[in-house]
Amino acid sequence: MVSAGTTSEALRWIPLLPLAAAVFHGVMLAFVRRPTPRWVTIALSCGSVALSFAVACVAFWELRGLAPESRLLVDNLYTWIGAGIGDQAFSAELAFVLDPISAVMALVVTGVGTLIHVYSIGYMDDDHREDRGFQRFFCYLNLFTFSMLVLVLANNLVLMFVGWEGVGLCSYLLIGFWYSDRFNAYCGSKAFIVNRIGDFAFLVGIFLVFRALADLGAPSVAFADIEKHVSQLAGLTISVPAWMPFGPEWSLVTTVALCMFVGACGKSAQIPLHVWLPDAMAGPTPVSALIHAATMVTAGVYLVCRLSFLFAAAPAASAVVAWVGGLTAIFAATVAVTQTDIKKVLAYSTVSQLGYMFLAEGCGGYSAALFHLGTHAFFKALLFMAAGAVILAMHHEQDIEKMGGLHRRIWRTHIVFLIGVLAIAGAPGFSGFFSKDEVLVAAYTSHVPGHQWLYAIGVATAGLTAFYMFRLYFQVFWGESRVPEQQRDRMRDAAPVVIYPLWVLAFFSIFAGFAGLPQAYGDWFRGWGVEESNSLANFLGPALVAGEGHALSHSTEYAMALATVFLAATGAVLAWVLYVRRPGLPVRIARRAGVVYRLVRDKYYVDEVYDAAVVRPLVRVSDRVLFRGVDAGLIDGAAVNGMARAIRGIAANGLKYAQSGLTQVYIFFMLVGAVALVGYLVR
Amino acid sequence: MPVEVVIKALFILAVVIGAFAPILTWVERKQSAVMQDRIGANRADVAGIRILGLFHPVADVIKLMTKEDVVPQGANRVMHLMAPLIAAVPAVISYAVIPFGAVYTFGAREISLVVADPDWGLLYIFAIGSIATYGTIMAGWSSNNNWSMLGGLRASAQMISYEVTMGLSVVGVFMVFQTLKLSDMALAQDSTFRLLGFVDVLFGVPLPAWLDWLRLPHWGIFVQPLAFVMFLTAIMAENKRPPFDMPEGESEIVAGYHTEYSGMRFGLFFMSEFIEVIVIAGLVATLFLGGWAIPYLSQETIIGAISPVLGVGFATGACLVLHVLTFFLKVIAMIWLQMALRWSLPRFRYDQVMDLCWKVLLPLSIANVFVTGLVLLTIQGGSA
Amino acid sequence: MTASVVFFYAFAALAIVSALGMVLNVRNTVASALSLVVTMVALAGIYVLLEAHIVAVFQIMVYAGAIIVLFLFVVMLLNLRTDDFAPGRQKLVKLAAVVIALVVLAELLRLLTTGLPEAPPLPEGYGGYAQVGVALYTDYVLLVEVSGLLLLAAIVGGLILAKRRIG
């Protein structure tokens, strides 16, 4: 059921344009033998996404023109699933809705997506392998954009799930894009399988919601309907066996919210399902930027925002969200400190920042989370793409131990990278500063159990973030060059098509923060005609549940910001000291730290633990028991062959005589049957 | 059964079987002679009077009646004897639904000049026509003669093939006239339409008034020209006369299905062919040439023109006579056309006949249905 | 007893006799087919009496005009003069089949003992081609489409089965 809203038929084109391009590429790849000219591929892919961005902008403008309470654009294509009649009628529409939340997301996805598409032209330019990788890449990229937009614009959970699975698939395809390397294929599978765990929980959540709404007499999976009934849902419980924790009655809303959150964890790489994201860096760098930094991994954050009413009704679940987010943030930040692969550092940084977003959401700061999501999309995409430019310049060398002193050689890349680092580190005035501030304010003012600790974690993470980002920056661009001699002279900035999108992103990384300028700073501009500075939060407000209003005095906010900035600056200076002034020091510290260092460097052995606890037993059980025992022995041996043998025995010795080959004998038997039937009827 | 029906039936039987059919044998000989630059039949005489050889039909009948009726050895006697009857009867009774005049009102009495007028008149003709096939097949089978059987075989294949085309080719016609009732169909053709009216309908350009006078009779042949050609072809093939005389094919299979027939039974086959010629002529006239309608002069126009002078009753009567004459004039024209075709075209080869049916006429007739539907939709505003 | 009832019994008798003639005539397949034509025509007559005119017309057009002609065509094409088959192998089964068929008949006729309602008068224009056409192209349009597909499949199938060699 589609709730009331302004109909806008333009909406469908936002996802459909990239789909059209993807379908074109798919057809060309699958059915046409000859390679498509590159300019066709480029024009179609980039053009479709850019056009989709334009449509999104137009739709956004239309949305802004509406009254704040009725900001909802609807495009109902057709009834996708229809079942039941009367009161029990259920229908899932193929409908797209644009409300403030999805508008922000759609703009980020198409906007950043367009830039990354353009960037990919340069990045993938040297891909001349015979499987037509260039076109294949753009096909997947377009398909991803389509899926992501379906996810974002869906008006119901089931349609969202379609997009959800679609982005998962594209992520898998793109991580393993260079599939000839077994490791890449392995990483793709890992991402896919870990995501399955989350998806399973998500699916269970959908079923639970549907079932509960059906019990309430209004079966639906549309967000609007769930929201309408959320107060009734809050009273429901699920009976579980008494031996289960918190049994025998679980609150339905909490369960659903937790299921959804597990799904979000999978997609957004939160503890304990974060293990796939660092490995996902095996894919091409534009993919890391688009999928594994800017858009797909934020789907979980988006899901929680979408269902904010549900989480608001389930404080326990919210607390879990906050704590998981906080722990992930600091956990990933510590790991990032020790990594030496440029993309791995960024990957852990992404995990950490996603943790931030969840922290905000758990604390009720949904608009803060979305704000951070947006700014993070800009600066993390920028960082990844700049890192990609570095990697290109280094001829696909990713180890920062082998870089250093690059600022002279590739100064354009250096500048944008620096902007990105400043933004993520939260340098005052940059976008990250404001959004991180909002997150911390949300944590500080929330009523989640232990919110002071969460705040402390947030601040500490901010310091760590600044430290590892500057570490990365100094390792790569400053200090002594560790690049091999002969390579050093041939290094230069990547092609303009690679660099220009970075400038655009750099611009937004600096200034995007002013879209959601907290009131505390907005007041500074009061004299300039700025009345309400926090326009993003005001824009999002009506679509989200009212957060717990933070009535902080401005001075508190300034103090908090100051503390954060101080910590961040400390981190930055520390990095400078350690990696520029005294380059020998880190090694000594690492040696001194010993076990702790190794623990952190090896990512707390999470992968190993999973391998030992889950993967290996599973493989062993599958092989020994399920394959050899059940499949080969029971199903093949007893059921299939045994049945066949039994039937052969019966048929060969007796039944075959019934098959005389004489048609009329068969007819006779048929007649006998008819007589029996009719006789029974007339008895 | 009302007397009126009996009178009408007797009238049509008299005209068709009594007058047209026997004369047709003579007409055919004469026409072929004219076309081949000969004199033609002129020898039979009664006391020296020849009147253009018109006694030949009489002589033929006498000859056929008096000849021995042979049933060959090994033949299935009953079937052999029944076959000519089954061939002839459907031809005669199809005439029951063909209107030879409109409905006339004489005071309180309404006289409709058609023997039977069911809603499904056209279907009736098709149904009856399909029965006629059996005569040929039975004749071919029961004669216990290979030539006959080959003829019967050819006839059965040819006739069921062309039946399909025949039915489909007139679908366009009854789409246009929106009826299957033959009297309604003739009535619908008693009007005219603007020749350039399509300009108005398609492009919305109103025609100048003087062009409104450029009118054609609303006849099937003008609104469904393709259907006319196809229907005439198909129904002539149904009749198995040259150029579609594969079942007889005297140069190939002696005389086909009636090789073993003699005397009046052969005569019946012969007659049924001629009667069918008349039925075809009447049917084509009704479907495509407006039946009894006089072009540009509708029934009301005629009655309206005469009645002030001579009174309504007389005017109606005069109109009736004019209509019946018009109808038979058209029938004669169509008979002439068939004769001309029969003597102009050589016989097809068997595969050509089949190709013509399945590969040319059938697709064309289906296309005709489509196009007709499209045009009708356009004219009716496309709101269907 | 009105004329239509008399006609009904006449047609019924004709139908039964000719149907029996078809089944019992073991010497001449063509005669069997022709008997079947008589049955068809008699049934068409009964349809007319039951005021199903369109059905009657199609019964004659399709059954008598096309289907049985096709049978005859095949019989003549294969030149099956008489059934000179080898002695049968299943006399007993056939005898049993006859008995059982008669049991079926008894059972079916037993079903009929309950009185059926009198046929009501028909509304104006009932069963005309217009009404049948409208019903066909509205309520039953899917059926029409599907049967069109079926006919196409049958044409192709028949062609392939009867063709001597493909290609």
Next chain:
Amino acid sequence: MIPLEHVIGLSAVLFVIGVLGVATRRNLIVILMSIELMLNAVNLAFVGFNRMWPVVAGEPRLDGQIFVLMVITVAAAEVAVGLGIVISLFRNRDSVDIEEVSLLKW
């Protein structure tokens, strides 16, 4: 009026005659014809029942007659394929005796 019991009865009789033909005749063509007879018997029942309830809920219904038309269509298709089979059978075995066709057995 025509007693409808007798219409249905006639239908039953014709049906059983068809069954007899299918069960006892060995000529494949006659068997096909008997099947046609059975279909016709069913058609007769359809028309009879249609005549019995021509108006349902105040609306004229033609379901019975439409079904007959469909049965006729199906019969035509069936005959086309069936006779195709007969022809190819005759070509291979030089007979249309159904007892000749008993290869498909143990």
